[in-house]
Amino acid sequence: MSADSKESLANGLMALRFEIKDMGERIQYLIALRKRMSHKQKKIDEAEYEQALNSPSMIVLYESYKHAADFTVDCKNAYEQRMAQYSNRFARATAEDQMEIYALQEQWIRAAVNTAEQRLRYLEQFPCAYQNKQSIRGHITAAEGSMNAAKTALKDVEMNKRVLFAKMSREGPWV
Structure with missing residues (x-):
């Protein structure tokens, strides 16, 4: 691996490190939001709850979070297909391929967090959009x-980052 290639990998890893830290913070925020929404849902009186009619803005936001969910599935599939090329063993990939896999994981995390956020924001904005209490749940x-998918992927990214750093340190200019 050339020195330029190693420097590019190191720079890419550093940039992704900050992105991943931000994703972890967003997940923590969303966990708190989910708890608030869950508490609100538990307090709903079934006898008094009435579903709201769909407004144009409700439909647009609904389609938006459904599209986000589909994109998350696409990102996960892209990551899994790339990993399958290496028998789902990150360490078997070349450093360049590891960086690509790492970027695919980061994209999947970002998409999963975005999907969760859009779903919760929709519920927050339109609390009566659902048929009943069970639909809200x-x-x-x-x-x-x-x-949860994003948290699992974050753990995998952290492990893969350590593998990539270890590989780079073994192949460094000092070796």
Whole structure:
């Protein structure tokens, strides 16, 4: 691996490190928002709850978070396909491919966090958009699933980052 290539990898890793830290902070914020939405949902009186009619803004935001959910699935599939080329073993990939896989993971995390955020914001903005209390609970659970996927991916990214740094240090100019 050339010195320029190593420098490019190191710079890319440093940039992604800050992006990933930001994703972790956003997840923590979304966990708190999910808890607030969940508490509100539990306090709903079934007898008094009435579903609101769909407004144009509700439809636009609904389509937006559905599109975000589809994009998250696409990002996850792209990451999994790339990992499958190396039998799902990050360490088997070349440093350049590891950087690409790392970027795919980061994109998946960002998409999952965005999906959770859009779902929770929709519920926050339109609390009566759902048919009943159970539908609201399902919406909150779906957002929680996106956050859990992002948290799992963050752990994988941290592990993969250590593998990549170790590989780079073994191949450094001092070796």
